[in-house]
Amino acid sequence: MTSKNPEYDFKWCPGCGDFGVRRALEYAMEARIIRTELPMENNVVVAGIGCSGNLVHLLEGAQPYGFHGIHGRSLPIALGVKMARPELNVVTVAGDGDFLSIGMEHIAPQAARNLNICAIVMDNGVYGLTKGQSSPTTELGVITSSTPYGKIETPLNPLALYFTLGVSFIASSYSSKPRDLGKLIAAGMDHPGFAIVQVQSPCTTYNDTYEALKGNPSKGIDPTAWTIPDDHDPTDRAEAYDIISQGGIPLGIIYKNEDRPTLDQQNEELHQRVVVKTPNQLLDTFAI
Amino acid sequence: MAHQNEIVVRFAGEGGQGVVTAAEMLGRAATAVGYHALTFATFPSQILGGPTWTQARVSPREVLSPGDAVDILVAFNDYAYQEHREEVREGGVILHDPSVHPDPGFGGVRNLPIPFDALAKKTGESRAANMVVMGALSRLVNMPLDYFKTFVEQRWSGREAVIKANHMALDLGYEQAAEEAPIAELGTPQKPSYDQLFIKGNEALAIGAIHAGLDFYVGYPISPATPVLIYMERNLVGEGRFAYQVSSEIEAITAVLGASFSGKKAMSATSGPGFTLMSEGIGLAWMAEIPCVIVDVQRGGPATGLPTKTEQSDLLAALSPAHGDSRLPIIAPGTVEECFRAAVTAFNWAERYQGPVILLSEHSLAERAQNIERPDLNTVQVEDRVVYTGTNGYHRYEGWELSPMPIPGGPGAYVANGSEHDGMGDTTHLGSRHIQMTERRFSKLKLLEDTTYESHNPDASVAIMTWGGSKGSAQEAHQLLEAEASTRGKLGWYYTMFLHPMPPALLEELRQKELVLVPELNYQGQFASVLRSLGIKAEAITQYTGLPFKAGPLAQRIAEKIGRAGKQPTKAKVKA
Numbered sequence: 001m002t003s004k005n006p007e008y009d010f011k012w013c014p015g016c017g018d019f020g021v022r023r024a025l026e027y028a029m030e031a032r033i034i035r036t037e038l039p040m041e042n043n044v045v046v047a048g049i050g051c052s053g054n055l056v057h058l059l060e061g062a063q064p065y066g067f068h069g070i071h072g073r074s075l076p077i078a079l080g081v082k083m084a085r086p087e088l089n090v091v092t093v094a095g096d097g098d099f100l101s102i103g104m105e106h107i108a109p110q111a112a113r114n115l116n117i118c119a120i121v122m123d124n125g126v127y128g129l130t131k132g133q134s135s136p137t138t139e140l141g142v143i144t145s146s147t148p149y150g151k152i153e154t155p156l157n158p159l160a161l162y163f164t165l166g167v168s169f170i171a172s173s174y175s176s177k178p179r180d181l182g183k184l185i186a187a188g189m190d191h192p193g194f195a196i197v198q199v200q201s202p203c204t205t206y207n208d209t210y211e212a213l214k215g216n217p218s219k220g221i222d223p224t225a226w227t228i229p230d231d232h233d234p235t236d237r238a239e240a241y242d243i244i245s246q247g248g249i250p251l252g253i254i255y256k257n258e259d260r261p262t263l264d265q266q267n268e269e270l271h272q273r274v275v276v277k278t279p280n281q282l283l284d285t286f287a288i
Numbered sequence: 289m290a291h292q293n294e295i296v297v298r299f300a301g302e303g304g305q306g307v308v309t310a311a312e313m314l315g316r317a318a319t320a321v322g323y324h325a326l327t328f329a330t331f332p333s334q335i336l337g338g339p340t341w342t343q344a345r346v347s348p349r350e351v352l353s354p355g356d357a358v359d360i361l362v363a364f365n366d367y368a369y370q371e372h373r374e375e376v377r378e379g380g381v382i383l384h385d386p387s388v389h390p391d392p393g394f395g396g397v398r399n400l401p402i403p404f405d406a407l408a409k410k411t412g413e414s415r416a417a418n419m420v421v422m423g424a425l426s427r428l429v430n431m432p433l434d435y436f437k438t439f440v441e442q443r444w445s446g447r448e449a450v451i452k453a454n455h456m457a458l459d460l461g462y463e464q465a466a467e468e469a470p471i472a473e474l475g476t477p478q479k480p481s482y483d484q485l486f487i488k489g490n491e492a493l494a495i496g497a498i499h500a501g502l503d504f505y506v507g508y509p510i511s512p513a514t515p516v517l518i519y520m521e522r523n524l525v526g527e528g529r530f531a532y533q534v535s536s537e538i539e540a541i542t543a544v545l546g547a548s549f550s551g552k553k554a555m556s557a558t559s560g561p562g563f564t565l566m567s568e569g570i571g572l573a574w575m576a577e578i579p580c581v582i583v584d585v586q587r588g589g590p591a592t593g594l595p596t597k598t599e600q601s602d603l604l605a606a607l608s609p610a611h612g613d614s615r616l617p618i619i620a621p622g623t624v625e626e627c628f629r630a631a632v633t634a635f636n637w638a639e640r641y642q643g644p645v646i647l648l649s650e651h652s653l654a655e656r657a658q659n660i661e662r663p664d665l666n667t668v669q670v671e672d673r674v675v676y677t678g679t680n681g682y683h684r685y686e687g688w689e690l691s692p693m694p695i696p697g698g699p700g701a702y703v704a705n706g707s708e709h710d711g712m713g714d715t716t717h718l719g720s721r722h723i724q725m726t727e728r729r730f731s732k733l734k735l736l737e738d739t740t741y742e743s744h745n746p747d748a749s750v751a752i753m754t755w756g757g758s759k760g761s762a763q764e765a766h767q768l769l770e771a772e773a774s775t776r777g778k779l780g781w782y783y784t785m786f787l788h789p790m791p792p793a794l795l796e797e798l799r800q801k802e803l804v805l806v807p808e809l810n811y812q813g814q815f816a817s818v819l820r821s822l823g824i825k826a827e828a829i830t831q832y833t834g835l836p837f838k839a840g841p842l843a844q845r846i847a848e849k850i851g852r853a854g855k856q857p858t859k860a861k862v863k864a
Contacts, residue, residue: 067546080542083504
């Protein structure tokens with residue numbers, strides 16, 4: 001949306017983490033334009049359904065192409081976009097409910113394919129748009145509108161999941177420092193393969209985790225977010241696993257493997273080996 | 289009947305015994321010398337074993353349906369003998385494996401034991417059992433052995449050992465039946481002046497799609513649509529193309545939408561269960577105005593249903609696969625040749641109205657191999673997308689009519705949106721917008737109205753209007769009724785593969801009829817109910833056995849209805 005649109009009446013709540021994610025994505029795309037000299041129209045943002053997905057309508061300045069599809073399917077839509085047009089820069093934005101609950105089935109195949117896209121997961125640990133139900137990352141025992149007596153399942157560890165599935169770039173961050181997050185997103189876009197940037201994007205209405213993330217010494221609350229040390233080698237799988245195992249919210253690039261071919265590279269390589277038949281030649285094979 | 293000039297041969301045995309290839313081989317060999325042939329196949333839903341049968345009908349004239357009565361049954365095992373012998377006509381022949389012990393009390397047919405496998409082994413090529421069968425058939429239908437030998441030489445060209453073994457198998461089979469009197473005289477074949485193909489419905493459909501400009505195919509294995517996936521994986525290759533097996537039909541439809549949004553012609557083929565999984569995505573295509581072709585090769589349903597049988601029971605689902613207000617364009621081919629043409633038209637429609645088009649095929653058509661005239665690709669027109677080429681700031685969804693579509697990388701960036709949206713694609717809740725956009729989406733269907741359809745005996749007050757793969761059987765039934773003095777000229781024939789939108793002139797004609805009979809393979813009479821909703825006095829003739837109609841019995845059922853319509857000309861009883 002390039003300017004105020006009176007018909008579009010969706011608003012994020014004041015203080016919503018999604019504002020920071022939007023700013024970070026804008027930074028990353030703008031930096032890419034400068035570096036590649038490709039226009040903004042070369043970017044496609046595929047959005048899931050939820051507060052997060054509205055990001056695609058709220059981007060300011062020059063507009064990328066957007067696809068605001070159906071709940072849980074941002075990854076397979078991105079699969080279509082990328083494999084149809086490998087030269088496009090494809091980003092998905094989806095929340096924890098969209099990406100990790102209804103859309104969970106699509107993560108493993110993209111990891112196996114090493115689909116060359118960057119997926120931004122806006123994790124607030126709750127279904128916000130439908131007004132506060134429990135999500136896969138909601139903590140055990142938490143009371144939400146759909147868990148009135150407390151959540152009775154253990155929360156998912158998304159980073160461990162991505163690592164196990166073989167996602168070739170895993171970064172983690174929060175929405176409070178858009179410039180830093182923008183750099184991680186830019187690195188995810190540049191990564192040759194399937195990149196996931198897991199972002200803590202607090203919901204100020206239903207699950208305000210700002211204090212937990214940053215800590216509050218006066219209340220004796222230690223921050224859950226912690227910066228990954230500079231000497232961490234993200235190409236080392238064992239070190240990456242150590243980072244994930246330490247718990248909390250690590251900030252930075254956890255893991256990356258640039259040695260695996262991407263799906264579009266594999267497809268391209270396949271075309272070099274195969275002889276293409278015209279429709280008439282295909283008909284010839286059935287001639288009598 | 290001794291001198292009938294066409295034959296129906298049924299091959300029955302276990303999956304893996306070469307039963308399937310036998311019918312195709314007979315059809316291919318027969319069409320190679322100028323006969324017409326059509327095959328029918330039904331398999332069990334398992335990898336090896338299980339009762340399988342196929343059938344080939346060979347004639348000097350065009351073949352419309354798999355045939356009613358079996359002239360020759362080839363029974364590879366006892367179960368096949370027991371299960372199929374009742375279908376063999378009086379005076380027919382049962383060729384059987386020596387392990388089969390024919391029931392002496394079952395008369396009216398000749399039993400002929402042939403040790404298929406033992407004779408094949410003698411040739412040094414144990415897979416030549418089918419050729420032993422062909423040798424015997426050659427004698428029984430008085431088709432010169434040379435026809436088959438030439439076919440063998442062409443098929444295994446350059447592989448002398450294989451040719452030699454198969455020639456020997458043909459001779460051995462022929463000798464087994466040498467003393468038998470032929471049961472048919474096929475007559476001299478006449479090769480048509482035009483080029484021909486011997487091809488299955490699924491294959492014709494796949495090539496049609498490729499000719500139409502298909503660049504992106506994804507699918508998930510499901511009977512009976514899997515052959516389309518396999519064909520695409522093998523042949524939709526090359527610069528800018530992508531054919532790929534994805535992890536579900538949900539991935540398939542959404543990836544198709546991503547690809548088409550990005551400017552490529554995209555398709556996926558599936559069957560009932562997969563079609564259901566795609567429904568939300570198809571709704572998204574309608575809503576966001578994204579061209580695509582979805583093939584539903586129907587099988588029996590609901591749920592897992594009958595994966596390897598034929599049925600025409602997805603019509604209502606195809607018209608409105610998704611929740612909410614939509615009515616999808618549907619093209620349902622009725623012959624193997626129409627599978628090719630329907631695929632091309634489906635893409636033309638998708639691009640012309642910028643939305644999803646359902647190509648409704650079915651198991652019997654997908655697996656049917658038939659000789660068809662080779663399409664002249666120079667004359668088959670292909671339509672491409674109207675692409676936006678202006679400047680940024682474009683309102684892609686403005687107005688009540690179709691508008692040019694921007695393509696990523698080019699100008700006019702917008703948001704393709706599955707939520708109700710305004711002109712630039714942003715989400716809206718305004719009632720006035722929903723009215724405009726709903727009307728915009730439906731008004732585009734007008735672009736697809738066709739003017740051509742088949743009609744015969746237009747003055748008759750009762751007409752037959754079948755659809756899809758029942759076309760051939762219904763056409764043959766119509767011909768049988770035309771040959772009868774009591775029904776000649778009394779039954780109109782109408783046909784189109786455009787089920788929605790239907791050609792308006794056809795609808796107008798049908799509305800004038802006292803009764804329109806609709807042979808279709810489902811319980812509810814789905815197409816008849818659609819026609820009734822369009823103001824046509826339609827009555828279904830249904831069958832839901834998992835098999836196609838037989839022409840003779842169908843003609844009988846039609847004749848009964850004509851009689852009834854004649855007695856009560858103004859009150860045609862309508863089935864609920």
